[in-house]
Amino acid sequence: MIDGKKVLFSGMQATGTLTLGNYLGALKNWVTLSEEYECFYSVVDLHSITVRQDPAELRKRARRLLTLYIAAGLDKKKNCIYYQSHVSGHAELSWILNCFTYMGELNRMTQFKDKSSKHADNINAGLFTYPVLMAADILLYQADVVPVGKDQLQHLEITRDIAGRFNAIYGDVFTIPEPYIGKTGAKIMSLQDPTKKMSKSDENPNDSILLMDDKDTIIRKFKRAVTDSEAKVCYRDEQPGIKNLIDIYSTCTGKTPAETEAEFDGKGYGDFKLAVGEAVASVLTPIQEEVARLEKDKAYIDSIIKENADKANYYATKTLRKVQKKVGFPERVR
Ligand code: TRP
Numbered sequence: 646m647i648d649g650k651k652v653l654f655s656g657m658q659a660t661g662t663l664t665l666g667n668y669l670g671a672l673k674n675w676v677t678l679s680e681e682y683e684c685f686y687s688v689v690d691l692h693s694i695t696v697r698q699d700p701a702e703l704r705k706r707a708r709r710l711l712t713l714y715i716a717a718g719l720d721k722k723k724n725c726i727y728y729q730s731h732v733s734g735h736a737e738l739s740w741i742l743n744c745f746t747y748m749g750e751l752n753r754m755t756q757f758k759d760k761s762s763k764h765a766d767n768i769n770a771g772l773f774t775y776p777v778l779m780a781a782d783i784l785l786y787q788a789d790v791v792p793v794g795k796d797q798l799q800h801l802e803i804t805r806d807i808a809g810r811f812n813a814i815y816g817d818v819f820t821i822p823e824p825y826i827g828k829t830g831a832k833i834m835s836l837q838d839p840t841k842k843m844s845k846s847d848e849n850p851n852d853s854i855l856l857m858d859d860k861d862t863i864i865r866k867f868k869r870a871v872t873d874s875e876a877k878v879c880y881r882d883e884q885p886g887i888k889n890l891i892d893i894y895s896t897c898t899g900k901t902p903a904e905t906e907a908e909f910d911g912k913g914y915g916d917f918k919l920a921v922g923e924a925v926a927s928v929l930t931p932i933q934e935e936v937a938r939l940e941k942d943k944a945y946i947d948s949i950i951k952e953n954a955d956k957a958n959y960y961a962t963k964t965l966r967k968v969q970k971k972v973g974f975p976e977r978v979r
Pocket of ligand 1: 658692778
């Protein structure tokens, strides 16, 4: 708890280009959640180097992502928006937690298996212990809730196991975090293969809407979206393409899927796809304009980076000192 509020932690990697899926599935909910929780939203750059990165590019993308957090509506006073690499406690706690994590547990992580097959030439130890760093992120702030996608649930589970194990030895040191899975728009699918999640790493540019796509591009991509031959705007599993478009439209307009069905009753896919494109553009355009405006105000963004890194460091150090004491490290002499 911080000031009587429950604590929430989440983070995103600055690799790849953010998509509409990241916005509707995560960022948009983050803004709502910040009303209720004391939130820490990190740009998790330590995680990014588990895969080889171009340094200049990583720096640029990390700054862009942090700016986007703010442009999407996260109030910088209510939320702690910061770079993971600016808080050394993440790496320090991660080391300690490594000593409370079993090889066998990490071996079972499906993301490690996926990533090591994708990057067979660079299966580094960081890729293997990635979930431990993620546990450190969460536990460092004594987070009560963690909004994550389904793909990250296994990592949250191991975080709870590590925290429970540590607490069983040393007493109540860590808050055991709960996953928070959003009700709507949790999962936006690829426009070309609606059985697959829309992803930052999609290869076909028509698969995903990028957060920075302009209106014409957005409309063109929706025109090409895969649907079916039923020609009815119906929300059912048998029509995954249309179902996905209904989800997107509903989330952007605040309507329910049933209201969307009713609105397009008797209309063809052409009309519907155009309406989806327009709804998405009207959500993304203001965010893009805000990013452009903020990017010109370097001093403002820099001040947020500095203030929030200090705030994050304050809370992180509190937990870290407690943990260091518990495991038997000598006290610091002032
Ligand atoms: N691994 C997460 C992802 O790729 C990002 C992440 C890192 C994260 N640390 C976290 C998410 C802590 C939630 C909480 O999506």
